[in-house]
Amino acid sequence: MTALMRPDPKDKPSYLKEMLTHQYSLYGFLGAITAGAALSMVSGGLALVPLVGFAAGETIASLFIPGSAWWRQKVDAKYRKGHREKVRAYLVGEIEKRVHRHVKNWSTYDRLRGRVASLETTAQDKLTQISTADVEALDDATVNYLSLWLGTLVMAERAQSMGDRDLDLRIDKLKGDLDSGKYDGADQRRLEKALRDLQRVKDRRASLGTRQAAAQSAMLSLADSIEEVYQSIMANPTASDVKQQLTDAISRMQIEEDVEHELDTELNELFEQLEQEQQQAQPVPAKG
Secondary structure, three states: OOHHHOOOHHHOOOHHHHHHOOHHHHHHHHHHHHHHHHHHOOOHHHOOHHHHHHHHHHHHHHHHOOOOHHHHHHHHHHHHHHHHHHHHHHHHHHHHOOOOOOOHHHHHHHHHHHHHHHHHHHHHOOOOOOOHHHHHHHHHHHHHHHHHHHHHHHHHHHHHHOOHHHHHHHHHHHHHHHHOOOOOHHHHHHHHHHHHHHHHHHHHHHOHHHHHHHHHHHHHHHHHHHHHHHHHHHHOOOOOOHHHHHHHHHHHOOOOHHHHHHHHHHHHHHHHHHHHHHHHHOOOOOOO
């Protein structure tokens, strides 16, 4: 999982705040105000009774609900979904800058999202043994599909950004400068660092093709796994082994460790670069 897809621990949700801002709490508050307004017509002293009752009920609820396991699971799922959709929008935006909507991968991605939505509806309607939490892993996989796709696009951009001959010329020039003996101390260290950096770029460039192939293979495997589990579950949603089928599919969608490590490095660098560019592009507020 890339750095962008990992929720920030600092953004951990407040279970108490989620309870207080839940629609049922808001409805209760509005109901108390309405009841208070109606009672005020009878007696001004009764107007506060509904509000006091509401406050007392909220206080009691706050002692138990925020700490309950079912509530925390509900809030955590909401938080994960929010983060997932934020990442999804980010990835879609970056891909749309690079490829048109007629590219086949877009139709594949749209189909995957449709499959996951159908499975989620089936789970919500209790028509199968799988739960919405089970389907969440498949929804994560659709975001992983976008992440892999963006990774292949960025690697292609990097392969075209500088020709091998230009890179070799720069490396040869730095080696010549170092061998000339004209530089020492801090200047020599800077040249040595520049040479190491360019050599690292050259080494990574040499493996771009294999990394792109690995990412494209992972995309195909992921799409096939989602399609397979969808067809299997929808064909017989009440089968006793549907949860095992889903678990097996999720296991198959896991990228191999070596591929994941390579893509993590590539994508994390990309996301950090894109975030820096976005921050720099933001307009500076005019002073007072």
